[in-house]
Amino acid sequence: MPQRVATCSCRQLMLRTTEEPLRVSICHCNxxxxxxxxxxxxQARFREESVVIRGNATIYVRPGDTGGTGSFYFCPVCGSTVYYRLDSVAGVVGVPVGAFSNADFPAPTVSVFEECMHPWVALPEDMEHIE
Structure with missing residues (x-):
């Protein structure tokens, strides 16, 4: 089984997962x-059962662009977001791919909120594109 570890910048907050991501996506929302x-x-999404979290986190809850809320968990020491949960996607934990610091991480297959995408961003044509 693969094991991936995501951490904040100071490594006080960490997340370990033992499964491949359910989905890796790019989000262009504001x-x-x-x-x-x-x-x-x-970000990558994982089944909650495959995730172990250690360390202290501060939570920021914000309304989403499509309704519902997102809860973002970040390190109270260095401020790095390490994971998030969306109330519209129960049982799933999202993790910013950069928190893994692994160039071999699977590439995104979905691009969302492209109406907010900067005009100079170029993405592969073979991924799913959602306005």
């Missing part, structure tokens, strides 16, 4: 742009 400080966020 909230992900603000959360990451970049032009999009890249």
């Amino acid at each position: 909230a992900c742009q603000r959360r990451t400080g970049s032009v999009f966020g890249v």
